[in-house]
Amino acid sequence: MTRLISTGRDTVNYPDRGATAHRPLPAGYHHLHHRTRIGEGRAAFEAAGTAVTTFLAHRTSGMRVRTSAADPAAAVRPGLRVEVGIGLGPLRISAPCEVIWTAYEPTRTGFAYGTLAGHPECGEESFVVDIDGDGAVWFTVTAFSRPNSWYTRLAGPVVPVLQHAYARFLGRHVRGLAAAA
Template identity: 65%
Template sequence: MEPTEPTPQDPTRRPAPETLSYPERGATRHRPLPAGYHHLGHRTAIGHGPEVFARAGAAVTGFAMHRAAGVRVRAADRAEPGGSVEISAGLGPVRLAVPCEVVWTDQDPARVGFAYGTRPGHPECGEESFVVELAPDGTVWFEVTAFSRPARWYTRLAGPVVPVLQHAYARHCGRVLRRLAAAS
């Protein structure tokens, strides 16, 4: 059976193959990041040990980190390649819902995470990854990597404010994940 577009009733159905709004699928995993985009890289230590790593990995791939950071997420219970994700942020009734697609996942003994890419209708064009790594010394790191550029008139108008907000969100996610991973 051929993948289909998600429906409002089932946002987790697999989207059709060419649904991203940019051609560099997977570039957050296979560097270098493409030219012509704003680049974001943020890395923060969130704890120590395999238990923290396991909790952090589950919080990232299960979207608990996003939700705890104040973002609404409509997606499957776990990030899977090809899965649709709808992210919405805002205050009260003023929310912007944006369509994304999970483009890759990692589930290795020392690296867990995923990336989603923008779909048509998203105010930005690009990809963002959220990865938890367990270093040989036991330190657990959280890294956000992204490339993006405006795709709508209002994000072009916002100019340099958008990358500043993206970096602030990456730092916020690190703080939230540190708290989630420390909880027992």
Template identity: 70%
Template structure:
């Protein structure tokens, strides 16, 4: 894992820290909710939880990941998406992790200055009572720079497509374990 060099405590670029955990999602943002079944049983849950918490799920999509530690509150993360001149790096900070070990795994990160959007996104794996393993992405965001404002309604479409891609990659990672 490539580490970031920290220049002090980061400041989130939005005021609604933790809203993906406590809900309802705040007004004034685009809301995203995607949930997909990724497997069955404790082994699938453990494998999926480890893939999410280590950022391996993100890497499986072709994204580059730099983090200054594991997915725990306060960890700074930069996700690189795209190729060549169309590559963007999105800085974030892990703002919460679930407090139900054995049933929920994952994290949420919030945007930092320099991110093209402003908001928060959570990535959770749940082991349901019936043994099914679910992956859920919940987010709220709004444009923070000119090009995401210009892209308008295309950004939520791309975010939903990326959430679906994460689910497919996580399903494969869980099945391979």
């Protein structure tokens, strides 16, 4: 069951909270949808789902991830605050987010986080692992975003290209984590 949380006040910096949980994505944003085949069977589904919902996939792909959870390896839950570090050394950009919804279902596992004040973009991104009726396991990144800082506005069309490249890279990385489990 997909669990969408709505706090008493909206803390995200965009009006379309939870929109990655359904289609169509809202207008006025760059849209990203990338799907990668991960493998076959329940073991691949469970390994990939755990890697995604504990931020293992993000952490081991080179991102720095800090959460508001007491146990940083705990599974995501709605309302969890996350800071993702993008870049290297002094060029690292902090990207604060909040988990908007989670899905812990027999054939679907994942979550979405939305951007908070201080994030270079505004929008939402979901990371979902599915297993279909034939046992094929898929990892899907869905996002909508637009610039929220001077440097992402200046970068213009380069930002969506980088986002898509990272979605492809993360898909291959999740495939490797699932195969190693």
